[in-house]
Amino acid sequence: xxxxxxxxxxxxxxNIYILNGKAKLMQSENNLVNxxxxxxxxxWGFFWGIVAPTxxxxxxxxxxxxxxxxxxxxxxxxxxxxxxxxxxxxxxxTIFLGLVNYMVPKLTGVKMYKDEWSKYTMWLWNxxxxxxxxxxxxxYNKGLEVDEFPNPVGLGFIISLVLISYQVFMSIxxxxxxxxxxxxxxxxxxxxxxxxxxxxxxxxxxxxxxGVSNAALHGLFLHYVVGLWITPGGLAxxxxxxxxxxxxxxxxxxxxxxxxxxxxxxxxxxGIHHYLFAPTPYWTQTIAIVTSMLLIVPVWAVVxxxxxxxxxxxxxxxxxxxxxxLLIFGAAMYFIGSTQGSLEALRSVQVPTHFTDFVxxxxxxxxxxxxVVFTLAACYYVWPRVAGTGYSRTVAxxxxxxxxxxxxxxxxxxxxxxxxQGTELVAGAEFVDSVVTMKPYWMIRTxxxxxxxxxxxxVGLNLYYSKTARTTP
Amino acid sequence: MKRxxxxxxxxxxxxxxxxxxxxxxxPYVMKQYKTVQYAVTKTVRTPLGLLTQVKxxxxxxxxxxxxxxxxxxxxxxxxxxxxxxxxxxxETRRWGPLPEVGEYAYDLPxxxxxxxxxxxxxxxxxxxxxxxxxxxxxxxxxxxxxxxxPRFTWFFKKEGDHFVLNDDGKAIVAYVQNLGMSRGKWRDxxxxxxxxxxxxxxxxxxxxxxxxxxxxxxxxxxxxxxKGDGKGTAPSLVQFAVALPRDFTSGQxxxxxxxxxxxxxxxxxxxTITAGIRGTAMPTWFNLSEDxxxxxxxxxxxxxxxxxxxxxxxxxxxxxAPKPDADLIAKGKLTYEDLKCWECHGQxxxxxxxxxxxxxxxxxxxxxxxxxxxxxxxxxxxxxxxYRTVMTGLNGTPMPSNxxxxxxxxxxxxxxxxxxxxxSADKQ
Numbered sequence: 001x002x003x004x005x006x007x008x009x010x011x012x013x014x015n016i017y018i019l020n021g022k023a024k025l026m027q028s029e030n031n032l033v034n035x036x037x038x039x040x041x042x043x044w045g046f047f048w049g050i051v052a053p054t055x056x057x058x059x060x061x062x063x064x065x066x067x068x069x070x071x072x073x074x075x076x077x078x079x080x081x082x083x084x085x086x087x088x089x090x091x092x093x094t095i096f097l098g099l100v101n102y103m104v105p106k107l108t109g110v111k112m113y114k115d116e117w118s119k120y121t122m123w124l125w126n127x128x129x130x131x132x133x134x135x136x137x138x139x140y141n142k143g144l145e146v147d148e149f150p151n152p153v154g155l156g157f158i159i160s161l162v163l164i165s166y167q168v169f170m171s172i173x174x175x176x177x178x179x180x181x182x183x184x185x186x187x188x189x190x191x192x193x194x195x196x197x198x199x200x201x202x203x204x205x206x207x208x209x210x211g212v213s214n215a216a217l218h219g220l221f222l223h224y225v226v227g228l229w230i231t232p233g234g235l236a237x238x239x240x241x242x243x244x245x246x247x248x249x250x251x252x253x254x255x256x257x258x259x260x261x262x263x264x265x266x267x268x269x270x271g272i273h274h275y276l277f278a279p280t281p282y283w284t285q286t287i288a289i290v291t292s293m294l295l296i297v298p299v300w301a302v303v304x305x306x307x308x309x310x311x312x313x314x315x316x317x318x319x320x321x322x323x324x325x326l327l328i329f330g331a332a333m334y335f336i337g338s339t340q341g342s343l344e345a346l347r348s349v350q351v352p353t354h355f356t357d358f359v360x361x362x363x364x365x366x367x368x369x370x371x372v373v374f375t376l377a378a379c380y381y382v383w384p385r386v387a388g389t390g391y392s393r394t395v396a397x398x399x400x401x402x403x404x405x406x407x408x409x410x411x412x413x414x415x416x417x418x419x420x421q422g423t424e425l426v427a428g429a430e431f432v433d434s435v436v437t438m439k440p441y442w443m444i445r446t447x448x449x450x451x452x453x454x455x456x457x458x459v460g461l462n463l464y465y466s467k468t469a470r471t472t473p
Numbered sequence: 474m475k476r477x478x479x480x481x482x483x484x485x486x487x488x489x490x491x492x493x494x495x496x497x498x499x500p501y502v503m504k505q506y507k508t509v510q511y512a513v514t515k516t517v518r519t520p521l522g523l524l525t526q527v528k529x530x531x532x533x534x535x536x537x538x539x540x541x542x543x544x545x546x547x548x549x550x551x552x553x554x555x556x557x558x559x560x561x562x563x564e565t566r567r568w569g570p571l572p573e574v575g576e577y578a579y580d581l582p583x584x585x586x587x588x589x590x591x592x593x594x595x596x597x598x599x600x601x602x603x604x605x606x607x608x609x610x611x612x613x614x615x616x617x618x619x620x621x622x623p624r625f626t627w628f629f630k631k632e633g634d635h636f637v638l639n640d641d642g643k644a645i646v647a648y649v650q651n652l653g654m655s656r657g658k659w660r661d662x663x664x665x666x667x668x669x670x671x672x673x674x675x676x677x678x679x680x681x682x683x684x685x686x687x688x689x690x691x692x693x694x695x696x697x698x699x700k701g702d703g704k705g706t707a708p709s710l711v712q713f714a715v716a717l718p719r720d721f722t723s724g725q726x727x728x729x730x731x732x733x734x735x736x737x738x739x740x741x742x743x744x745t746i747t748a749g750i751r752g753t754a755m756p757t758w759f760n761l762s763e764d765x766x767x768x769x770x771x772x773x774x775x776x777x778x779x780x781x782x783x784x785x786x787x788x789x790x791x792x793x794a795p796k797p798d799a800d801l802i803a804k805g806k807l808t809y810e811d812l813k814c815w816e817c818h819g820q821x822x823x824x825x826x827x828x829x830x831x832x833x834x835x836x837x838x839x840x841x842x843x844x845x846x847x848x849x850x851x852x853x854x855x856x857x858x859x860y861r862t863v864m865t866g867l868n869g870t871p872m873p874s875n876x877x878x879x880x881x882x883x884x885x886x887x888x889x890x891x892x893x894x895x896x897s898a899d900k901q
Contacts, residue, residue: 063590066614066621075623077549136549143546143582172477185480192485200493211577213501215585220497228489264484268492274587277559279574281500288496351561355589426562430760431592432691436619 032105035386037118041098042379042386044126045091046460049376052086053453059083060449063442073137081136081148087367088146088230089157090129091456095375096233097125097164100187102382103240104168107184109176113167121160128156144218146225147201154202161198165191182256186236189264193228197221212280219288220271226367227267234334234371235259235302238327241378242306245323251308255301263298266291273345276354292345299338306331322396326377329404333369337362337411352426357438358418365411368452373403376459383463390468399458406452410445417441513575515657518848521797522856522894524662531578531655541648544641546584548625553590556652566665567760569596569653576655591622596653599660599849604715604754606646607638608695608707615707616695616754635712657899660751661854666759668740668747677771685772688765693773696754697721701776707754716753716851717838721776725835725869728852730788733866733874736780738788742770744853752849789864789876794856797891805892808884812875814893817842822896835869842872848897859890 061068062076069075105112112118132149140150147154168191172184201221209217243250250256272280272288310317310328317324341362343349353359384390417438424434515529534542545551557572558564565571572595577583601609605616610628613620628642638646653659660666689697698705701721708717719726728745729737746766749757758766774780795801809815817832819825824844834840843851852862863886866874879886 062623063621066623070623072627075548075625077552077623080549080552139547141547141549143551143584145552145587148549169477169481180477180480184477185484188477188480189484192481193489196486196489206582209497209501210579210581211583212574212585213497214581214583215577216497216500217493218583218585220493224489261484264488268488269496271492272496275557275585277561278557278585279572279577281503284496284500347561351559354559355555355587355593359588422562425567428563428567430762430765431567432617432619435590435621 032109032111033102033386034105034112034115034118037112037115037122038098038102038382038386040122041094041101041118042383043464044122045095045098045375045379046464048086048090048094048129049372049460050457052083052090053449053456055079055083055086057446057449057453060442060446064439064446072139078137078139078141081141081146082133084146085129085132085136085148087372088225089125089132092230092233092367092372092375094122094125095379096237097122099237099240099375099378099382100164100168102386103183103187103236104171107177107181107240108171108174110171110174113170113174115167117163117167121163124156125160128153128160131156142202142206144201144205145222147198151202154198158195158198158202161191162195165195181240182250182253182260183236183240185260186232186239189260190229190232190236193224193232197224197228201225212275212278215275215278216272216280216284219274220268222274223271224268226363227270230367230371231263231267234374235263237371237374237378238302238306238331241323241374241381242309242327245321245327245377245381246310246314246317248309248312248314251305251311255305255308259298259301259305262294262301266294266298270295270345276345276347276350289345289347292342296339296342299335299342303331303335322380322400323377325400326373326380326403329400330370330373330377333365333373333407333411334371337365337370340415341366352422353418354422356418356421357414357441358422361411361414361418364407364414369407369411372456373407376403376456379459379463384470387463387466388470389463389466390470391462391466392468395458395462399455399462402455402458403452404455406448406450406455410448410452413441413444413448417445511575511578513573513655515655516659516662517657517899518661518894518897520895520898521799521802522891522898523797524658529655529657531575533579534651537644537647538651540641541644541646541651542584544645545648546582551584551586552588553586553622554592554594555586555589556593556595557585558593558595564593568593569663570656570659576653591620594649594652596656596659598650598652598654599751600749601756602715602751602753603646603650604711604713605756606649607636607642608711608713608754610638610642610645611636611707611711614695615705615710618691618695629711632712636710637712658848658854661848666748666757667853667855668744668759681768682771682775684764685768685770688761688769689772692758692761693769701773713754716750717836718754720836721773723836723869724777724779727867727869728862729865729868730791730861731786731865732876734868735786736777736783738785739767739770739774740788742773743767746770748853750851751854752847752851789861791857791860794860794890795887797856797887801885801888802892802895804885805888805890805895808889809892811882811884812878812889814889817871818845822846822893832871834871840870845893845896854894856887856890856894859893860886863889 058069059076059079062070101112101115101118132153135150135153136148141148142150168187172180172188205214205217205221239250239256269291270288272284273292276285276289306327318328344353344359344362380396421434421438424437425431511530512528513531514526516524516526519525558568560571609616610625612624613622628638628645629636630639694705695707696705696718697703703718703720705718724736726737726741729735729741731737731741743766746758746769749755815826816828817826819829822845824842826842829842832840832842850858852858862872864874864876864879866872875886878884
């Protein structure tokens, strides 16, 4: 014992030195941020980032191998909500809520109000996801096209989100920064909208106004989830992290005002465009089409703002900084996908393309190519700062390119598929014949899915298992 | 921007509720949408045996239908099958008449859906028989080899050698068969699935038969079998309760314009393929191109060498149907008595006549006489179809030809045809 004592002492000394050094580094940067909470949210995001896309691969395999996993619990109808909700409420939302815990203290200059609550909200949120997935796999689908989870699972999400909203609003009320940065506008709006929307979708919509009026409500609910949660959340992320990673103020305050208020006013109206030509009142469909086209205004405004930010000689960062690289790509996808979405609402475009994979191309290019990529980009920025570790640039390079090539090819294939099947049906083909035409494209789509899903998984694994010290400034 | 409250109140609450009110609440409470909310145009049969349209209301789901709908919702069927056809892209021709607001009156939550990986099913009720649905749920690829639908084997239980639908299976089949039924007998007047006569191409090329074989292997083989003997995988695994698939090698074809015992004309087969055999597993094939339909007929004829050996007969001439009146129906009632139709079909047309329990077809299977009150006529719902069956009988079944009786006793077959149709008159 006596001989080993000095040795242990040295070890302990070194240990303390390293830990203190790390702690100091984090202290100086993030003394407002609760690193542990942010880390945990992001870890869950990485977890769902492996689970939800895998479900997508399984589902896409069923197009070419319909007997694959065709049993009571994992057939297409039961597995699909695990994939869609896994991406929306799993991957995107858990990472976004983690980032909220990072952004809000940074932008308000105060610690998150009651940040010890976050531990509970995080577990509640993720356990609700598990419960919801178990629910739909056991066959208790509520019949909505997102958030199909049986009641009262929705209550878990609502409680969790309302508590987070309260934390955010209280933090903002106590803020030290007088001005509210645009990322916070979007965060405030997203939280209020989604608090309301989840209550509406879980406890009002399924019980009132039967028939086509219920379809109108559902169209609104459905698009509130993508438009009033994912979109403002995703835009908050890119507004904050593009500026932070490129160390550049946002290009134009006026453009961000235009972008925010036009989005806030126009987006709530678009939902009925899912049911054009249905026997709902014609004028509500027309309002939905007009507002969908008007969405070009916020989309192009914010994209112009993002790219404008990089104009002052910052484009080169795309090569060295993975946050900027993915944000540039995500903004392009957002631009393409959202513009496609606006055009898709036109009656003439819907005639061949509605009900086909054309629409699925839009949902993948926006939700995955845009918003999930934004969250992953932000992870490259936040994780090293909250965990104090670095990551392998080689793996990051591979994963970025897999994501970018995968999703780009996928949406190209899906758009092509939609146009082929749509025109085929307009020309009077027998329905099953048009399904046969789709099969080779579905095969390509599976491979593109595998590619981008490996890319997403690598982001999380690369960050989580990294043993190297943080090197990025 | 300095005011967080502005964002929260105006953008957060204000625009959310503004949109909700304008896009959903206002249309729901507006008077002109209220008044049409429950009106459904229903096709009904009058006591004279004619089809007409009346304004009526949708009816609430019965327990079985509600159960079927819940299963439909829980299994996520609606992810791939929409429930609204559009006035564009030829959908009214492909699937049937456009939906009306009133048809959805009891749908809560609605299941309109936004994607069609499979076809729209707003009007699927009655297109296929229950037997087809059973086979299709058990393994969609048995009856539609190119289908990508999952198997739903847990809707079945095993009874003897065959699988039969369990309670869940029966409920979902009932629900699917009820889709579009608030429109009544719309299918009876759906022009695209009626092939009045049609004329086959005179010359049968080898290419035509080869193409017919391709069509057969993609559409028919599951029930009729590779050898055309009616022993496909579907009837060998799943219980067919209504009727077994036709054995093409037997030379027995029910629906013909030719004499009893004779082979049908190509046009007869074309009509059966186009319109299907309602109530049985044989669906309508009017969505197939005409070439596909003719060529598959040429292929089906190769299963029975008699088709090539025996020259085709002169088909029955079916004149223009007269307009029915009360006298004609009364006359039809007398004819129904005289020709002893009631012995099998019953006095009230319910298929419960005194001989009905004892009937067997030529394949020694028990066979039930048609129940005219259901409005489901296998040979077709037009007066001309009934006329044809009365005159030529149904080969392979106890249903005889009344051709001699009609010609010798000066009987008006139209009177009988309309009388038979009048059994299925809807209660007003």
